[in-house]
Amino acid sequence: MKLNFGQPSLGGRIEVPGDKSISHRSIMFGALANGKTVIRHFLKGEDCLSTIDCFRKLGVEIEETDEEIIVHGTGWDGLKEPSSILDTGNSGTTTRLMLGILAGLPFHSVMIGDESIARRPMDRVTVPLASMGADIAGRDNGRFTPLSIRGSKLKTIEYRLPVASAQVKSAVIFAALQAEGESVIIEPEATRDHTEKMIEQFGGIVRREGDRIIIKGGQSFKGTDVYVPGDISSAAFFMVAAAIAPDSEIVLLNTGLNETRTGIVDVFKQMGADMTIEKTSFKGEEIGTITVRTSKLKGTEISGALIPRLIDEIPVIALLATQAEGETIIRDAEELKVKETNRIDTVVDELKKLGADIEATDDGMIIRGKSKLHGGSVSSHGDHRIGMVMAIAALIADGEVKLENPEAIAVSYPEFFEHVNQLIK
Ligand code: SPQ
DSSP states (O other): OEEOOOSOOBEEEEOOOBOHHHHHHHHHHHHHEEEEEEEESOOOSHHHHHHHHHHHHTTOEEEEOSSEEEEEEEOGGGOOOOSSOEEOTTOHHHHHHHHHHHTTSSSEEEEEOOHHHHHSOOHHHHHHHHHTTOEEEEHHHHTEEEEEEEOOOOOOOEEEOSSOOHHHHHHHHHHHTTSSSEEEEEOSSOOOOHHHHHHHHTTOOEEEETTEEEEESSOOEEOOEEEOOBOHHHHHHHHHHHHHSTTOEEEEEEEEOOGGGTHHHHHHHHTTOEEEEEEEEEESEEEEEEEEEOOOEEOOEEOGGGGGGTGGGHHHHHHHHHTEEEEEEEOSOGGGGGSSSOHHHHHHHHHHHTTOEEEEETTEEEEEEOOOOEEEEEEOTTOHHHHHHHHHHHHHOEEEEEEEOGGGGGGTOTTHHHHHHHHBO
């Protein structure tokens, strides 16, 4: 795809698609609940469609209209042995969270994903699940897909997560919900808490005591209405675009502002961005309007407890940092190496091709600004977030950017280029 925008100003109001993490979980809880769940502003990206497909194969009726997704929940007991392989596509969330669900169900299932999923570690989930009694086999001792899951009776667990991961936490929560008694999960750093919030939304109970999450097994859920807020991880691309393009202002309506996801807002403040936030409503998840204008930015340091609160935004924050005066240092972000691609390497390599002064470190990157970006040939490497970073970089680049494999963007933001075109003044 040839991107030749001519360094435009940007302006306008958009609502980004629904939050990917919340959309996945709304299908999962909707299926596990008894009765009907109606989901509005669901993300119809490829990843969440994979989750729908897996639950259909487990016997759940799911209706799709333009406005809503309706899940006819079967309850835990109503899920059926799938007669074909569950294909989770490119979605790490689907693969890992489904493992926690399937581990305790009384049937056999097989799960497979795409080439990127086949490279991503699943032992971070299969190891704690095995200690709860799960029977999961897979390539390289259960480390990689394809995986075969034979449902078994699960025991409780007290588990300290070795990495700050909402996917591992959520998989263990799903398994703990099926064990008899109380399980405790201890987080090294707080990660996104959509699973916990959704347990409550569907009528269940979860306790949080400091860094301990306490889950009682044997809970059943009741179908409900879910509104999915705009995904702050998608909004991030346009927050950055507005800050770095000349004479620009972008308003992002109905964006999710859950505290465990707003690390990027903190970074914008640290870097001196011209941004306002207005909280508009609260229903299960906080929501608000984010407005960003062209900004004079300064470099910053991003590390520690902030990292899980912005892990998926780091690639686009790297682009932002190329347009800030001084040095930006990102530390403690080794987790980036096990995403759809090794996002430390892919973002560093691709931004370099457009003239950025950026270098990879063992656990993050160092970016020196401010650099003038130029045209060039880059690739998404099949990673939706890298594809979108490069398209936003093309907005400020002097010259044409050729983007290879832009299709990957449909994983989380099918309307991305429509919104880019709408915002060009
Ligand atoms: O679902 P997937 O492929 O893992 O998606 C990513 C993304 O960039 O969209 C990561 F590659 O988001 C993860 C996120 O990084 C979604 C997620 C969740 O919904 O629980 C949690 C994070 O992953 P992790 O491994 O830190 O728990």
